[in-house]
Amino acid sequence: MNNNANGFAQGARAALRDANLQNALANLKKGFQVKRAHAFEMLHDPDGLRDAGAAIRANALAQLPELLELFERNVKSAGGHVHWASDAREARELIAALLKERGVKTVTKGKSMVAEEIELNPHLEAEGITPVETDLGEYIIQLRNEPPSHIVAPAFHLRKEDVEASFREAHVTLEPSRVLKERAALVGEARGILRRQFLAADAGITGANFLIAESGTAVIVTNEGNGDLTRLLPPVHIVVTGIEKVVPNLDDASVLLRLLTRSATGQDITSYVTFASGPRRGNDADGPKEFHIVLIDNGRSDLLGGPAHDVLKCIRCGACLNHCPVYGAVGGHAYGAVYSGPIGAALEPALNGISNTHHLPSASSFCGRCEEVCPVKIPLTGIMRHWRNKAYEDGLTPSGLRWGLKIWGRLALAPRLYRLTAAVGARTMALLARGGMTLSSLPMARGWFGYRDLPIPPRKSFQAQWRAGKR
Amino acid sequence: MSRIRVALFATCLVDNFRPQAGFAAARLLEKAGCEVFVPCQTCCGQPAYNGGNEKTAIAIARNVISQFGDYDFVVAPSASCAGMLRHHYPKLFEKDTKWAERAQKLAAKTHELFSFLVNIRGLKTLATRCDRRAVYHDSCSSLREVKCAREARILLSAVEGLDVVDIPEAEICCGFGGLFSVKYPEISTHLADDKIANTNATGADLLIGPDLGCLIHLAGRLSRMGKKMEVRHAAEVLAGMMDEPALGQDRQ
Numbered sequence: 198m199n200n201n202a203n204g205f206a207q208g209a210r211a212a213l214r215d216a217n218l219q220n221a222l223a224n225l226k227k228g229f230q231v232k233r234a235h236a237f238e239m240l241h242d243p244d245g246l247r248d249a250g251a252a253i254r255a256n257a258l259a260q261l262p263e264l265l266e267l268f269e270r271n272v273k274s275a276g277g278h279v280h281w282a283s284d285a286r287e288a289r290e291l292i293a294a295l296l297k298e299r300g301v302k303t304v305t306k307g308k309s310m311v312a313e314e315i316e317l318n319p320h321l322e323a324e325g326i327t328p329v330e331t332d333l334g335e336y337i338i339q340l341r342n343e344p345p346s347h348i349v350a351p352a353f354h355l356r357k358e359d360v361e362a363s364f365r366e367a368h369v370t371l372e373p374s375r376v377l378k379e380r381a382a383l384v385g386e387a388r389g390i391l392r393r394q395f396l397a398a399d400a401g402i403t404g405a406n407f408l409i410a411e412s413g414t415a416v417i418v419t420n421e422g423n424g425d426l427t428r429l430l431p432p433v434h435i436v437v438t439g440i441e442k443v444v445p446n447l448d449d450a451s452v453l454l455r456l457l458t459r460s461a462t463g464q465d466i467t468s469y470v471t472f473a474s475g476p477r478r479g480n481d482a483d484g485p486k487e488f489h490i491v492l493i494d495n496g497r498s499d500l501l502g503g504p505a506h507d508v509l510k511c512i513r514c515g516a517c518l519n520h521c522p523v524y525g526a527v528g529g530h531a532y533g534a535v536y537s538g539p540i541g542a543a544l545e546p547a548l549n550g551i552s553n554t555h556h557l558p559s560a561s562s563f564c565g566r567c568e569e570v571c572p573v574k575i576p577l578t579g580i581m582r583h584w585r586n587k588a589y590e591d592g593l594t595p596s597g598l599r600w601g602l603k604i605w606g607r608l609a610l611a612p613r614l615y616r617l618t619a620a621v622g623a624r625t626m627a628l629l630a631r632g633g634m635t636l637s638s639l640p641m642a643r644g645w646f647g648y649r650d651l652p653i654p655p656r657k658s659f660q661a662q663w664r665a666g667k668r
Numbered sequence: 669m670s671r672i673r674v675a676l677f678a679t680c681l682v683d684n685f686r687p688q689a690g691f692a693a694a695r696l697l698e699k700a701g702c703e704v705f706v707p708c709q710t711c712c713g714q715p716a717y718n719g720g721n722e723k724t725a726i727a728i729a730r731n732v733i734s735q736f737g738d739y740d741f742v743v744a745p746s747a748s749c750a751g752m753l754r755h756h757y758p759k760l761f762e763k764d765t766k767w768a769e770r771a772q773k774l775a776a777k778t779h780e781l782f783s784f785l786v787n788i789r790g791l792k793t794l795a796t797r798c799d800r801r802a803v804y805h806d807s808c809s810s811l812r813e814v815k816c817a818r819e820a821r822i823l824l825s826a827v828e829g830l831d832v833v834d835i836p837e838a839e840i841c842c843g844f845g846g847l848f849s850v851k852y853p854e855i856s857t858h859l860a861d862d863k864i865a866n867t868n869a870t871g872a873d874l875l876i877g878p879d880l881g882c883l884i885h886l887a888g889r890l891s892r893m894g895k896k897m898e899v900r901h902a903a904e905v906l907a908g909m910m911d912e913p914a915l916g917q918d919r920q
Contacts, residue, residue, distance in 0.1 A: 210854050226837070522841045526858045560852055562845025562859075563718060564808035579759075582718065589720025598851065602716060606724035609680075609710040610731065619684050635891045635916040644850030648857040649888030652685060652916030659678050659687035663706045668691065 200549050201533030205556035208531035218528050221354050229519035232463025233570065240459075250456045251574040253449045254510035258501065264410040264443045265492065271413030275475025277488035285315035288493045292317060292402070292435060293324045295489060299433060301326055301399040307417060307424040308332035309404030310348050310513060311438050311493055313535045314548065317402075328402075329394045331423035333387055340367045346529030348536065349461050349515035354528050357383060391423070401427035401485070403473075405438040406512070407453060408490075411446045414474040415490060418457060420467045428473055434485035436473070440492050441509040453512055456572035460514035496548050504583040508543045510573045517567035517577060523560055532557060539567035543580040551584055555593040558584035597641070616658065623654040674702040675739035677732075677778075679749045680711040681880040682901070688912045689880060689901035693745040693781050696907050700789035707735040712744075712752040719847055722760070729757050733770050741788070742778040745903050746879050747810035748846075750780035755813060781903060782823055782878060783816040792826065796908035799829035803872035804902065805863070805886070806838050807879035820878055823906050830905065836866045844885040860889040867897070876902040887915040 201208070212218055237243040257264060269279040280295075282288035296304060304321065306312065306328050318328045318339070330339040334352035338345060340363045345351030352360070361377040364386055377383055403424050405415040415436045417424040428434045444450050458464045477484030500506055518524045518538030529537035534545045534554060542557040558581035567577045588594055594602075608615040630636045635650040645651060657665075674697050678690040694704045713728035732753065736742045744750040754775045761768040785791040804824065806817050824832045843849065843859025850856075863886065867875055875897050877883050887899040898914040 206852065209852065213854055213858055522843070522859050523852075523855055525840075526855050560848075560855070562808070562841050562843060562848040562856070564841035564845065565812040566808075566839065566841070569812055582720075585718065585720035586722050587720075589722075594720055595851075598719065598847065602719045602721050602724070606716055606721060606728070609713065609716075609728050610724070612708050612710055615710045623684065634913065634918050635888070637892070642850070644853045645888070648853050648892065649860075649885065650891035650916065651888050652884060652891075654684045655687060657687070659683045659690035660706060660709070662687055663690070663694075668694065 200553055202545060202549070202554040202557055204533050205531060205560060208533055209527040209560070212527040212531040217356055217359075218354055221356065222525055222528055225519050225525050229463070229515075233460060233516060233519065234463075236459035236463040236465065239465075246452070246456060247572055247574055249452050250512075250572050251510065253444060253452055254512070254573045257444045257449070258441065258506070258509055260445075261440065261443070261501065264445060265440060268408055268410040268413055268443050271411065272475065272488070272490055273413075275413050275488075276478075277413065277475045277490060280489060280491045282491055282493045282495070284495050285493070288315045288437065288491060288495070289317050289320040292437065292491055293321055293326065295433075295435060296321070296326050296400055297324060299400065301433070303327045303329060303394070303398050304400045304402055305329050305331050305394055305398040305427045305431065306335070306401070307403035307419065307427045308335050308351070309402070309437060310345075310535065311404055312402065313345060314495065315437070315493065317437070329391070329398070331391050331395065331421075331427050332419070333384065333421060333423075336387055336391065337363060340364070344530065344535065346537070347515060347518060348513055348538075348540070354530065395426040395430050398427075398431045400433035400435060401429075401431045402435045402437060403427055405436050405442055405490075406457060407450045408438065408443040409445075409447055409450050409472075410443050412474055414447075414472050416450055416454070417469075417471045417473065418454070418467050419469045419471075420462070420464075422469050425469055425471055428471065428485065429483050432486045433489070434473065434476070434487065435489045435491060437491045437493065439497055440494050441497050453573075457512050457514050460516040460570065460572040500547050505543065505547055505580050507575045508540070508547065508580055510575050511540055511544070512573060513540075514572055516570040516572065520566040520570045522562065522564060522566070539577045539581070540575075543575070543577050543584070546584045546587070551587045551591060552593060555584070555588040558582075559588065616660070619654070619658060620656075620661070623656055623658070626651075626653045627656060671701055671703040672740045673705060674741045674743050675705050675707050675736045677709060677712070677736065677742055677744040677749060677753070678706065679744055679746045679880065681884065682745055683709070685884060686880055686901060686915065688909060689745055689903050692901065692903040692907035692909045693743070695909065696781065696785060696791075696903060697743060699794070699907075700785050700791045702741075702789070705739060707739075709735060712749040714748065714752050715847055717752065717756060717760070726760050729760050729771065730767065733757070733767070733774050737770060737774055740777065741784065742774065743781050743784045744778070745781040745901060746881075747780045747807050747814040747816055748879050748881060750778055751809045751813040753778040780810070780814045780816045780878065782819040783814065786819040786822050791823070794823065794826045794906055794908075796906065797828040798905055798908070798910065800874050801831040801833065801872045802874040802876050802905065803833050803835055803867050803870045805835055805842065805867070805875060805877035805882060807877060807882050808841050810878045811839060816878065820902060824902065827905060833870045833872055835863065836869060837862070842882045842886055844882045846881065849885055856885070857889060860886060864890060864893070864895070868895075874898045874900065874905075876900050876905055878902055883915060891916050
């Protein structure tokens with residue numbers, strides 16, 4: 198099980214002490230943030246485009262059942278197959294069965310967060326099928342047996358020295374004295390290894406960035422072309438994705454595509470954008486013989502119409518991670534979940550239950566940058582607040598905080614008692630500070646005093662002084 | 669013509685930790701031709717609202733609406749608390765039509781201090797002087813929720829002798845975030861240290877801002893690190909009320 202979100206606080210502390218990780222995270226500001234800002238500055242009406250994206254996603258979700266049926270009809274009429282999976286287990290078993298029925302031994306994979314969500318690779322391995330990740334970042338972390346640390350850049354947390362070490366350990370047939378210092382050398386080596394895998398694979402699995410209902414098309418966005426080699430070379434192509442990815446038509450997908458690449462990597466468009474509509478037709482020069490789409494619900498339909506509905510608008514660009522100060526401080530692994538950052542905080546409680554994930558929506562200062570950059574304007578802090586309410590109702594809020602809030606709430610509702618308590622508190626703090634103007638510790642308040650002093654409050658509050666006539 | 673009646677929502681932090689900022693806000697409001705009232709108040713309810721305890725937040729919001737509903741305007745020297753009244757109170761009563769209307773009315777007449785002075789009262793001159801270089805810390809609420817970054821700078825530029833500089837990476841959170849600062853203190857402090865490094869890079873020795881929460885957090889961290897920096901609410905500078913010692917500092 199990939200879920201260790203209840204260990205967030207410990208994971209975060211370890212991440213803050215990890216110098217290599219901190220160096221990698223510093224690149225968020227210089228890289229992703231700058232590139233996205235530039236890409237949006239070049240647009241005539243960036244906010245208008247985001248409004249259009251939000252409207253397209255809202256409209257698609259409003260007619261989700263109809264769109265899915267239309268999509269299924271169009272995939273079938275193009276000669277493809279559609280499979281429905283209500284949860285992660287059903288999905289991975291269904292995919293494994295499809296592969297086993299066809300005698301598949303090796304399957305290449307394009308990058309897919311849904312495949313991570315359903316823990317597809319461990320299941321395939323247990324069934325005797327070898328999955329080979331072909332996105333460079335995914336390939337690296339597969340060698341290292343690590344989960345992705347970012348939804349767009351899965352090996353974002355690693356240095357090139359780490360990659361070199363992993364390659365030397367894994368690629369034992371290559372000359373040990375080869376030089377692997379430069380990025381180009383690392384990419385070249387991975388390309389050579391993966392080329393053989395592309396040609397040898399019995400099937401290819403990809404995700405989908407969008408599904409287009411009117412044509413039964415799965416859209417794949419990549420920069421490495423690995424998605425196309427995964428999709429085209431083997432006889433079987435399986436697309437695994439969430440039910441929320443469907444939009445009515447090509448025009449809608451085009452608007453979302455403009456938003457996706459700019460928000461994710463600051464590109465006007467990625468190197469490859471592939472529209473896969475069915476298997477190879479009679480006169481086609483290439484393409485898979487079989488085309489399968491596995492549509493996964495896994496908790497999504499429960500969100501429709503509820504307080505977390507808007508999280509289904511997400512197009513997985515990663516902009517909220519790239520601009521989140523908390524993600525920027527601790528990186529993706531600390532979250533202990535497949536989806537990290539603000540989108541993880543809004544989505545994971547829906548997928549895995551609030552009792553397993555309550556830290557994620559809690560670990561936000563609500564600074565609002567995620568909402569400011571979200572290409573489809575998801576009210577991320579509002580959804581996190583909804584999960585905080587749920588955590589409080591379910592008694593998951595840490596007891597110190599819970600009691601603190603309770604006592605404080607009583608006082609805030611009783612002004613006279615509040616003023617008395619505040620005055621007593623101010624006097625006590627003044628006494629403890631022994632004539633100084635700051636306090637460096639108080640019992641039961643390590644959260645503050647472990648790291649900061651507290652300016653002591655004056656003896657008389659503003660209200661007390663105002664009512665005494667001071668101006 | 670009678671002067672407009674403004675209820676000052678001092679905020680619990682100003683009320684208890686920094687009365688000086690409350691008096692500064694009152695003086696600025698009077699300078700802008702307002703009659704200032706200070707209705708009985710505790711807190712806007714944000715700790716409960718963001719802590720998952722919506723019931724308490726609703727009860728507190730009802731108290732605030734009852735105490736503040738009858739004035740011409742409600743003004744808070746805090747983007748965070750003004751944002752709570754303006755943007756979040758109406759959400760708390762979405763299913764309660766009677767209170768929803770009252771919440772919306774209050775929201776419509778609630779303003780953050782600087783945006784009220786500039787946009788509603790057209791205040792242009794301050795007749796104050798401060799021969800200092802000050803670094804201005806935009807709180808997240810002041811940038812992205814209430815949006816009063818421009819108004820604060822308009823007012824600060826009217827202070828004679830004051831040189832105001834921005835913090836590099838001003839758009840990044842200082843790590844306060846209310847209860848976030850004690851729930852995840854290591855992350856909160858990590859962000860404070862980044863903010864302090866960027867603040868120090870400006871060479872200014874006076875740190876001012878629109879929200880006392882960030883300022884208490886940063887002053888507390890600066891004090892723990894043994895760093896000298898004068899931290900004040902920006903209203904104190906605007907009102908020419910810098911005679912009191914800065915946050916956490918001794919009387920000279």
